[in-house]
Amino acid sequence: MAAIKSLARTHTVHAVNTLVQIMRDKNAPAHARVSAANAILDRGWGKPLQPIASEDGKPLSLFTALSGLLSIPAIT
Template sequence: MSEKVECGLASEPSRPPATKARSRARALTEIRSLARSHTRTALKVLVGIMRSDDATPAVRLSAANAILDRGWGKSAQPIESGEEGTVETVHRVERIIVRPEEAVDGDAGPKA
């Protein structure tokens, strides 16, 4: 090799070795891509099962739900309280930070 080529190779920044996390993320991306490439076929299978007279009603319902979930997303699940038949709705979640210097006597312990 000529000196110019050797110098050029030596001056190139070295790449850090691939970490396990990076290779794992790459593998997940490849798996996700491969799975998505079969979407049309999988959907045809689900539709075939849903329309099949030979399939049990439970299997047909499961296929129909899978189709709806993929097309429209899963429906929101209500939060049930301990009481029978009542459903709680969370209206607002609030985070309050109390600083000891701003606290009223007894609220946040002794002041410094």
């Protein structure tokens, strides 16, 4: 597995260059350009945090969300 990971990493520059080419190609389908742009942003800045909502749609705090997963009652 380490060998495959290492081999894949040797192609990083080419892969990013390919994504940039697709993103900048005015003739590429919009979904391909958006997908390439998102991939570049995710690799450069990380994926954005996704909010966690309760069953009623209200956002939960990280502590509340984790306490529910760990069966620890939240302190209110």
